[in-house]
Amino acid sequence: MLEADVLASLFDEKQVSAQRIPVDPHKQLRYLVIDDQEASRQTLKICIQSMGGFSVDQAQTFNEAYHRIRGLMPDVIICDYILGPGRTGQQMLEELRRSDTLPDTVAFLMVTAERSYEQVVSAVELAPDDYIIKPFTPEALRTRLDRVIRKKIFFRHFYELKRKGDFDRALAELDALSDAEDSRPYRFDILRARAETMLKAGRDQDALDCFTGIIDIHPFPWAIAGQARALQRLNRYDEAHEAVDSVLAAAPNYFDAYDLKADICCDLGEFDKAQTILQKVAERTPRNWQRKRILSNVAKLNGDFETARTLIEEVIANDRILGVPIRDRIALVRNSLASGDAALAQATLGELSPADRELLTPAEQLNLACLEAMTLGGEAGEKQFERIRAELGRVDLAAEEALDAIRAALQFSDRQLADRLAETLLTGPDAKRAFHTILDVFRKHEMEDHFRQLQRVIAARRMERKR
Amino acid sequence: MTQIDQPLVVDVIASGIHDAKNSMFDALARIGIATQAIREDRTDAALTALAETERAVVASAERLSKLMSAYRLARHENPVSMLPVDVRELLEDAMMRVTAGRENGITLDSHCGVDGFWICDRELVTDCLVNALQNALRSARTTVHIAAAATPEGLELTVADDGPGFPPELPSHADGSQSGVGLFIARRIAELHSRHGRHGHLDLKNGGPLGGALFRLVLP
Numbered sequence: 066m067l068e069a070d071v072l073a074s075l076f077d078e079k080q081v082s083a084q085r086i087p088v089d090p091h092k093q094l095r096y097l098v099i100d101d102q103e104a105s106r107q108t109l110k111i112c113i114q115s116m117g118g119f120s121v122d123q124a125q126t127f128n129e130a131y132h133r134i135r136g137l138m139p140d141v142i143i144c145d146y147i148l149g150p151g152r153t154g155q156q157m158l159e160e161l162r163r164s165d166t167l168p169d170t171v172a173f174l175m176v177t178a179e180r181s182y183e184q185v186v187s188a189v190e191l192a193p194d195d196y197i198i199k200p201f202t203p204e205a206l207r208t209r210l211d212r213v214i215r216k217k218i219f220f221r222h223f224y225e226l227k228r229k230g231d232f233d234r235a236l237a238e239l240d241a242l243s244d245a246e247d248s249r250p251y252r253f254d255i256l257r258a259r260a261e262t263m264l265k266a267g268r269d270q271d272a273l274d275c276f277t278g279i280i281d282i283h284p285f286p287w288a289i290a291g292q293a294r295a296l297q298r299l300n301r302y303d304e305a306h307e308a309v310d311s312v313l314a315a316a317p318n319y320f321d322a323y324d325l326k327a328d329i330c331c332d333l334g335e336f337d338k339a340q341t342i343l344q345k346v347a348e349r350t351p352r353n354w355q356r357k358r359i360l361s362n363v364a365k366l367n368g369d370f371e372t373a374r375t376l377i378e379e380v381i382a383n384d385r386i387l388g389v390p391i392r393d394r395i396a397l398v399r400n401s402l403a404s405g406d407a408a409l410a411q412a413t414l415g416e417l418s419p420a421d422r423e424l425l426t427p428a429e430q431l432n433l434a435c436l437e438a439m440t441l442g443g444e445a446g447e448k449q450f451e452r453i454r455a456e457l458g459r460v461d462l463a464a465e466e467a468l469d470a471i472r473a474a475l476q477f478s479d480r481q482l483a484d485r486l487a488e489t490l491l492t493g494p495d496a497k498r499a500f501h502t503i504l505d506v507f508r509k510h511e512m513e514d515h516f517r518q519l520q521r522v523i524a525a526r527r528m529e530r531k532r
Numbered sequence: 533m534t535q536i537d538q539p540l541v542v543d544v545i546a547s548g549i550h551d552a553k554n555s556m557f558d559a560l561a562r563i564g565i566a567t568q569a570i571r572e573d574r575t576d577a578a579l580t581a582l583a584e585t586e587r588a589v590v591a592s593a594e595r596l597s598k599l600m601s602a603y604r605l606a607r608h609e610n611p612v613s614m615l616p617v618d619v620r621e622l623l624e625d626a627m628m629r630v631t632a633g634r635e636n637g638i639t640l641d642s643h644c645g646v647d648g649f650w651i652c653d654r655e656l657v658t659d660c661l662v663n664a665l666q667n668a669l670r671s672a673r674t675t676v677h678i679a680a681a682a683t684p685e686g687l688e689l690t691v692a693d694d695g696p697g698f699p700p701e702l703p704s705h706a707d708g709s710q711s712g713v714g715l716f717i718a719r720r721i722a723e724l725h726s727r728h729g730r731h732g733h734l735d736l737k738n739g740g741p742l743g744g745a746l747f748r749l750v751l752p
Contacts, residue, residue: 183613208625282651
């Protein structure tokens with residue numbers, strides 16, 4: 066992939082401007098054409114070559130494309146909407162963007178013979194940079210690509226700042242861009258980018274205001290979904306539900322909105338409802354492994370350990386693309402322990418290689434050690450737990466990891482640590498989601514009364530703080 | 533789609549298929565001419581025939597595109613896909629798709645008085661403009677002008693020519709003519725664009741800025 070400024074210089078050797086393309090950039094750019102039809106790939110390749118494109122890589126399937134992108138990042142991806150049975154280019158784009166595999170600097174153009182794809186583009190949050198409907202002339206393709214590449218140049222510094230997680234500076238860059246002379250074609254893109262970045266930056270009220278401003282222009286389903294996410298974060302659940310229901314009424318095939326609805330249900334502790342929603346949408350998107358991971362997690366929260374385990378096994382068996390195997394395997398260990406299948410947990414742990422383990426963050430390594438202690442049980446487990454006990458009280462753990470730590474603490478009779486971890490969870494943002502699981506864990510150790518007492522102490526402290 | 537509209541759409545689809553078949557037949561014939569010319573080492577003649585083939589294929593694609601628009605109008609309750617569209621690019625796209633007029637010496641110029649985006653269905657509106665441009669290029673004596681302006685009614689997209697103007701009785705879908713089908717689709721597309729309770733509309737009149745026909749599509 067070309068660096069943003071190098072790319073910009075291809076378009077204008079001296080002055081970086083998004084408006085003029087005096088030199089032919091296409092021969093410098095690396096293209097990836099993704100289409101399951103050989104003839105279509107060849108046609109696209111000829112089109113690119115007729116524009117002066119030289120480096121044109123090709124991929125036939127979703128998996129092949131993914132490996133090519135991981136191997137050598139292209140500058141421009143031209144992808145057909147239909148990628149064989151059960152797979153679409155849109156699905157691929159969403160997985161690539163969600164897994165952070167595809168930087169925003171890479172141009173993504175969707176090719177489609179289906180006019181219905183426009184309905185998708187107008188609805189979804191993760192849209193391609195542009196789309197083109199077949200049949201088209203090489204000139205039309207070039208025009209679309211030139212516009213997309215100009216846009217990439219215009220936003221290049223913003224993309225870099227956003228990717229680094231420097232959201233304050235990214236937002237400042239957007240302000241500067243909106244004042245730029247050549248911002249005319251990108252005014253709406255700036256509005257959208259600002260709303261999305263506000264949400265990423267955790268500036269939920271600002272994000273809500275930005276999305277509401279966009280909805281005033283037009284009620285795009287993705288903008289209403291953004292509004293719902295902001296409302297969810299602001300704990301305005303009824304309004305969030307209402308917003309997401311209006312998205313689904315307008316765009317019933319907007320599957321991400323179902324995920325969002327389920328997520329809001331989880332925040333409210335309505336895990337059975339969340340599981341039902343996700344199960345229905347997972348049936349309609351059988352090869353969306355990320356959704357199955359989420360469903361597995363929700364099933365576990367709902368106490369449906371068997372479903373949770375089966376789903377994660379299905380993900381491990383099938384997702385050869387985006388799955389980070391060790392994380393799925395850790396989920397399987399967790400789900401096996403929850404469903405009482407210590408043998409499967411043991412076998413799964415035995416499959417983890419040292420190289421896999423190195424991929425984990427320190428908190429994840431600690432979590433794994435915790436799961437190993439629980440799987441071992443007895444004296445060996447206690448010894449293992451002893452080694453990590455102090456660290457479990459110190460390290461910032463994700464909700465799932467903290468729940469494992471509580472389980473381990475109670476299994477190895479460290480009530481103090483269990484209480485401390487439970488209190489942290491119950492006073493944090495995941496409280497609603499974690500409450501029932503913590504209660505179940507204490508119940509399993511016949512400590513429900515103790516948990517209720519802990520709950521009262523936490524509530525009293527909260528009241529005190531409010532005074 | 534109302535009951536009344538359904539037969540109209542069937543007419544439109546039949547007419548579109550007929551036109552596309554004609555264009556494909558034209559392309560096939562020209563491929564034959566090109567092949568013969570290549571065999572006889574007449575490179576110039578072959579290149580001319582291939583260029584004509586390309587035009588016939590593009591024309592066929594345009595007709596099929598129109599057919600898809602008609603199908604969408606019939607198939608869905610609300611087939612418009614609203615997106616923010618840069619108005620200047622909208623005009624550029626429409627102009628790029630009409631090449632035939634430039635070859636018979638007719639000047640095609642444009643003016644975009646809207647500095648930014650408008651929310652509309654890019655493909656359907658482009659189809660509308662392409663159709664209007666094709667009609668205008670067929671009728672114009674010397675000049676066709678396409679323009680965009682922001683008015684209190686909404687986005688005003690106009691195509692004007694210096695031809696004889698529309699006939700007293702406008703072509704309709706029922707006569708199976710290209711322009712009749714296109715106008716039918718344009719009207720439906722205009723109606724389907726709505727904002728704050730206001731719908732788009734299509735006006736056709738004579739005595740436009742160039743003295744001939746004026747096609748005016750207004751999107752709220």
